[in-house]
Amino acid sequence: MLNLWRKIRAHGRVAEPPVGGRGYPLVPGLRGSVQVRHVDAGSCGGCEVEIGAAFGPVYDAERYGARLVASPRHADALLVTGVVTRNMSEPLRRTYDAVPAPKLVVAVGDCARDCGVFKGAYGVAGAVGDVLPVDAEVAGCPPRPEAIVAAVRGLTGR
Amino acid sequence: MTRLGIAGGIIQVVVITGGAPLLAGVMRQVRARLEGRAGPGIGQPWRDLRKLLRKEPVTPAGTSELFRIAPLVLLATTVTVAGVAPFVTDTSAVGPAADLFAVAALLAMGTATLALAAIDTGTAFGGMGASREMTIMALAEPTLLVAVFALSVRAGSTSLAAVVTATLRDPARVLSPAGLLAAAALALVTVAETGRLPVDNPATHLELTMVHEAMILEYAGPDLALVELASSMRLAVFLGVLATLFTPWGIATTAAPLALAAGTAAFAAKVGLLGAALAAGEVFMAKLRLFRVPELLAGSFLLALLAVTASYFLAV
Numbered sequence: 203m204l205n206l207w208r209k210i211r212a213h214g215r216v217a218e219p220p221v222g223g224r225g226y227p228l229v230p231g232l233r234g235s236v237q238v239r240h241v242d243a244g245s246c247g248g249c250e251v252e253i254g255a256a257f258g259p260v261y262d263a264e265r266y267g268a269r270l271v272a273s274p275r276h277a278d279a280l281l282v283t284g285v286v287t288r289n290m291s292e293p294l295r296r297t298y299d300a301v302p303a304p305k306l307v308v309a310v311g312d313c314a315r316d317c318g319v320f321k322g323a324y325g326v327a328g329a330v331g332d333v334l335p336v337d338a339e340v341a342g343c344p345p346r347p348e349a350i351v352a353a354v355r356g357l358t359g360r
Numbered sequence: 361m362t363r364l365g366i367a368g369g370i371i372q373v374v375v376i377t378g379g380a381p382l383l384a385g386v387m388r389q390v391r392a393r394l395e396g397r398a399g400p401g402i403g404q405p406w407r408d409l410r411k412l413l414r415k416e417p418v419t420p421a422g423t424s425e426l427f428r429i430a431p432l433v434l435l436a437t438t439v440t441v442a443g444v445a446p447f448v449t450d451t452s453a454v455g456p457a458a459d460l461f462a463v464a465a466l467l468a469m470g471t472a473t474l475a476l477a478a479i480d481t482g483t484a485f486g487g488m489g490a491s492r493e494m495t496i497m498a499l500a501e502p503t504l505l506v507a508v509f510a511l512s513v514r515a516g517s518t519s520l521a522a523v524v525t526a527t528l529r530d531p532a533r534v535l536s537p538a539g540l541l542a543a544a545a546l547a548l549v550t551v552a553e554t555g556r557l558p559v560d561n562p563a564t565h566l567e568l569t570m571v572h573e574a575m576i577l578e579y580a581g582p583d584l585a586l587v588e589l590a591s592s593m594r595l596a597v598f599l600g601v602l603a604t605l606f607t608p609w610g611i612a613t614t615a616a617p618l619a620l621a622a623g624t625a626a627f628a629a630k631v632g633l634l635g636a637a638l639a640a641g642e643v644f645m646a647k648l649r650l651f652r653v654p655e656l657l658a659g660s661f662l663l664a665l666l667a668v669t670a671s672y673f674l675a676v
Contacts, residue, residue, distance in 0.1 A: 207644075215393070234404075235411040237408070262398050262399075265397065265398040266400070270565060271565070272564070275420075278411070300418075302416040302581045
């Protein structure tokens, strides 16, 4: 415990200063607070690592009022990663239906935007836009945490 | 009903309703800073609540009225306790309701109703969360009663207001063996009943480790806002009981405006400090395995039992 305390003292604040400007909220009712449910619709795992980094101590997306939650019922925005596989298209649609309005969908990564390297593969039902109405996109394979943070700031407007 | 009691009741309800989300915000901010984060600021829980209240209410298919009234029952019981317990003033607006057994029963009723609502959803995680919450409650509730009973033995009454008055008259009691043992037992109960580490992790996203969170997975919008508000108020109430029983100094004993203001400030400071200390302590802790939780709670029950024994045999 003393060891941990020394580490806390030595490192202080590891969160980097905010990058980019504050966005404007896409939906006024979600100003300052957006709870995010992450859905992996068929990702390789790269985008998950970057989302983990974006909500980790260094990029700290939570300081802009976003929070990862465990249930779509608690969520305001879905963060969808990966191509939508045939097996995940129905669960993804059901997850979207479980979110109370107003709700937003963010397609994270090239696969979610336009199927990326998996375009035309036999198990792929399409990009996220083919299944759900997409409100914001984050480009990159995988996207940098800064880009995910910028998209999150665009939702909360902080 | 005295003027002091009524004034205290109104102030307490207002302060706890308005301040409980801020307390949650302070605790999250303390944790964020110790983790090296910047943190969303102490107003974030209020921003979340404001947004949730504006969202569309969703009721899952197949749920009954119980699911809909549970958040109201949880909030109503918590508001009642916030109003009657002696937090800001040493007199209660409704004397009989400030009784140890009434307060413990009201708090248990809120939890039990939420557990029933969780079972009502029919989901696997709802039932799992409910059974875990009931296991913890069944073990924590006797400790709560026995620990406060150790204090009421010497006050000669189970009324919380009487215990507080007796402690004010004889401050040395707090440092007696019975007082210290009861404080330790009650602190563990507070951690268990409000779902904090090491019993439950309020920030978990893993359904398998959830206790309280698993019960409210199906709530959305305004209902979720009520549940979140009530949960943070429960935390404030439990910390308030801990503070008022063991450090009642500063509590208002007259209905003079200055005394009431001082009582309110003292209460807010005590609960804020306790909350910050709890949040800081949580950083150094991991969640206990579920099967180890009963051992922890059995330990706290032992402390409470020793406290009662000490209050009989080591009476000064």
